[in-house]
Amino acid sequence: MILTPVSVEELVNLIACEVETRIHRVEPKEPPQDRISLDEACLITGSSKSQVYKLSMLNEIPHQKFGKRLVFSRKSLNEWMEKRTISAPEAGDVMTDRLAKSAKKHLNK
Numbered sequence: 001m002i003l004t005p006v007s008v009e010e011l012v013n014l015i016a017c018e019v020e021t022r023i024h025r026v027e028p029k030e031p032p033q034d035r036i037s038l039d040e041a042c043l044i045t046g047s048s049k050s051q052v053y054k055l056s057m058l059n060e061i062p063h064q065k066f067g068k069r070l071v072f073s074r075k076s077l078n079e080w081m082e083k084r085t086i087s088a089p090e091a092g093d094v095m096t097d098r099l100a101k102s103a104k105k106h107l108n109k
Helices: 008-024 038-045 049-057 074-084 091-108
Strands: 064-066 069-073
Touching: 038 049, 038 069, 038 074, 049 069, 069 074
Parallel strands: none
Antiparallel strands: 064 069
């Protein structure tokens, strides 16, 4: 193998090209694993470990056992969170409720 001399300018260009291709190369991302640990379940739900343990003991949160460990399905946990999420009442509904309570108070006097 015969090595040809390379000028500094050519070497800088070669390095710049290599850096450019590595920066713009997009590695395919793997989808997140569906099975997650207790710590990740706490992050998703915003609950403490003790709260998640309690909910699993009462069978109120979707979970499975893997040996002695608790594991959760990311998909099932997200669906569970959606079912338990309550949307905020609209301003008109709030005002109607307040007026109804006020009227009821005055009628009872």
